[in-house]
Amino acid sequence: YKILDQSMEKLLIVEELEPLVEDGVRSLLYGTGIDVEIYGKHTGHFSRAYEYTPGMVKEALAEVLGVELSKRERPAHQELKMPPRPPELCPGCSHRHSYYAAVKAARRYARVHKTEAPIFTSDIGCYSLGYGSPFETADYLLSMGSSMGTAGGFARATDQPVIAFIGDSTFYHSGIPGLINNIYHGHNATLVILDNRVTAMTGHQPNPGMTAGQNSFNELSLEKLVAGLGVEFLETSDPTNLKETEDVLYRAISFAGPAVVILRSPCILMENREKRKRAExxxxxxxxxxxxxxxxxxxxxxxxxxxxxxxxxxxxxxxxxxxxxxxxxxxxxxxxxxxx
Ligand code: SF4
Ligand code: SF4
Incomplete structure (x- = not known):
């Protein structure tokens, strides 16, 4: 705040994502009489999307300073036609195996029962990346822990098969109330818990479903927890066995009422790290x-x-x-x- 004084004419704020600093500076200056021209997202010099490149910053600076960039000075990103590279699941990720089996099971169900395409709801975790091609298993993702609740809503409002995906950590964190709601209302939805034995997306932190190194926490059994809530259809499968997993999911989709499938296979990064430690x-x-x-x-x-x-x-x-x-x-x- 102290550096913003009358000697400053222009201020370019470079921050990725939401304009928090920009909004804060604008608020701080309001009513102070300090007359600084502020540039950033509100003036269209930066976007809320993308990670910024040096070229983007250079362009914005040139515009604010009124400098004409020569063709050679213009950032290369304007000239390059890069193919799109969307984020994707890691090689060997068990979520890929689960989605492959789920898509096959859902298509089989739609073919046999002549129903419309299934609706997939998803949640927050690595597995959100199922939204992309070729699986497209995230038609709807509202917020953390929402997959099971929104699946119940779709099951009530449509005749389409509904399949919800949630990771083990998110299920423990905020998915359980949604499952209770599905059981209470008897929604005809399949709820798939993708148990990769860790909180993978944020850096392999422990969750209540696993023991954590030397710590002697009480590991909670997903099966006991789900069965204890009164779910009538509950099966567990290892998604690295694609055919068995497809069959389990097909039975779950065919079940009238809330069905839970636990697909358990450790995060491949964690598994291979342990193998390397054992010199395997x-x-x-x-x-x-x-x-x-x-x-x-x-x-x-x-x-x-x-x-x-x-x-x-x-x-x-x-x-x-x-x-x-x-x-x-x-x-x-x-x-x-x-x-x-
Ligand atoms: S072995 Fe696994 S990680 Fe390697 S190419 Fe096949 S699916 Fe991908
Ligand atoms: S035969 Fe078909 S499925 Fe098999 S490796 Fe070749 S392209 Fe892939």
Whole structure:
């Protein structure tokens, strides 16, 4: 505040996301008589979206200072046509396996029962990334802990199958009331708890479903907790087994009333870190070129980020592959195998 005085003519505020500092400075100066021109988001010099690049800041500065940038000085981002790179689940992430099975189960249900496409609600965690292609398993995401409550609403208001996804940490944090509400009202919704044994998105913090290192906390059983609430359909599956998981989810969607499925498989980053500590080898997968038909089924339905296109076939980047081995269940031609 002290640096804002009459000697200053212009002030450019560079802050990503919401204009908190900009609003604060404008409020501080209100009624002080200090006449500084303030530039930032409210003047259209910056966006609420994106991480800022040096080029963006340079452009905004030039405009505020009235400096004309030459073609050479203009930031490169204006010239580059970069392909979009949306955030995605890690290679080997168990959420990818869960979503692959869920999409197959939901499509099977819609085909057999001739219903409309299912509605997927989601929650806050790594698994929110299911919104993207090829899974599109987040039609609606309102706030932390909302997936189960909103699923109940959709189940009441539509005839479509409704499937909610919530992570283990979020379920313990704020998902339980939504499940209670579904049970109380008998909503016809499938509630999937994606239990990757940790609070992954924010940096692998513990949650009540796991023991934490040397600490002797009382680990809460998800199964006992859900069963104790009176859920009649409750099954657990390991999503690295795609067919078994698809069948469990199909039974859950077919159940009349609230059904809960726990899909349990540890976060691959945590699992591989533990393997490295034990000096266990992580063996990547590869594509047998002569067996790959170039059908693109793996890319179009599973889309592990370790896949890449090699001519008219698919290959696996060994540096990215986490060695989970699940892609071998996706390729119908047996082309994906462990590196020998
Ligand atoms: S699914 Fe198998 S055969 Fe088809 S492109 Fe992928 S690796 Fe090749
Ligand atoms: S084994 Fe297959 S699915 Fe797993 S990380 Fe490697 S390429 Fe991806």
């Amino acid at each position: 080898e992580i063996i990547p997968y590869t594509v047998l070129e002569d067996q790959c038909t170039g059908c693109d089924i793996c890319i179009n339905t599973f889309a592990c980020p370790a896949f890449y296109r090699k001519g008219d076939k698919i290959a696996i980047d060994a540096a990215l592959c986490a060695g989970c081995g699940v892609c071998a269940q996706v390729c119908p031609f047996g082309a994906m195998v462990e590196v020998s």
